[in-house]
Amino acid sequence: MLAAYHLQTQAEKGEAVADADRLPDRYRAEILDPRAAFADAVVLVASSRDTVVGCLVVTAPVAGRSEVKRLWTAPAFRGQGIASSLVCAALAHAADGGVSTLRLSVWQWRAGAIAMYERLGFSVTESWDERDQLVCMERAV
Template sequence: MTDQLRPLVSRWNRDDARESAEFAALLADYHLQTEAEKGAPAATAGDLPQKYAAEVEDPHAAFAAELVLIARYAGRAAGCLVITDRHDGRLEIKRLWIDPAHRGRRIATALLDEAHEHAVRSGASAIRLSVWDWRADAIALYRKAGFAETPSCDDRAQLICMVRDV
């Protein structure tokens, strides 16, 4: 049994090699799963499309201007969330991933709550995101967190755009 009964969310410590490796591993899992779901499975992170492989290979460069949140559960990195400032008064969630072994422990909710608190502190008017239409559980989670569907913010087929006012 663990003493930790809820996830702990903090900003990614870019100077911590272990935390950087954990974040890169979470990104790799996210992209490998997404590509498999799109019907274009990759065997390793190096086989991902270059845009995504670059995130895994060098998250420091890929997310230099973004806020990255890491959720820990029982002392292990269990999830991540990346927030981009769109410079139009809105923030955008670019990556939200929970290690499948840690799902069902309110980790995604804790990350979304912290993203909302960041939006409040920063004076943002809204947070937006896009999600693949086949990810029904994620869509339900976003709706429960106060996000609503909005006209498409992306030209890729099968993406649903959602927004939450702050």
């Protein structure tokens, strides 16, 4: 799931690579050892029968905030509410952990994802990330 996420994102940024071995080091590290990359985070997965069809990472809270990262649904399973369910599960996890705010960043060209986040109560906020074309959003838990 992480490899597919990163390969698609690189392609959307106009920096397509042929395979996961050619991804930037920080992304390759996530793929090669997700336990280490997300050691302090919670990784949520969605499955259909015995197949993982979606994933989402919730970072450990810092100053009452957690962040959603790496939300991905396998293309063949999109449009079935999997991403929304994963975000709702992240919100529930955050609430159980005493988190006050859940935040995320999303590329501005992912209009469908932005619309979904807005439907789930997230709103655009001041950016904490200086990368061009990145939209930062947050929501009270």
